[in-house]
Amino acid sequence: MSMTISAATARIARQLPEAELSLDSALLASARLMESMLLARQADGVQVFTGQTALMRLAKAQRTLLESQNDMIRVHQELRGVGLEVKAITDDKDSCPPSGMLDAEPLRRSA
DSSP, X not given: OOOXXXXXXXXXXXXXXXXXXXXXXXXXXXHHHHHHHHHHTTSTTOOTTTTHHHHHHHHHHHHHHHHHHHHHHXXXXXXXXXXXXXXXXXXXXXXXXXXXXXXXXOOOOOO
């Protein structure tokens, strides 16, 4: 099934923000889960470090989601370049994430 450039541009322009927001939604949901897990272990009779492994795994999942957001920003920037190249979009820099956002290296814990 073939599609015109304008149809593809419209579809991508609609789906890209949806994909970007889904990562925010996943981060928010995992943050709420983290809060609930921490509050749960403050209940009477629960030892201080109960669920620590699960919390560490959730924190790792959150880091992975943040790294996925960086990749999604790169996808957005690449698609912007392609859109300009095929003249499907105009040079509206305010509609895309700035490239400077990705300059900082992610924080890594040393072993």
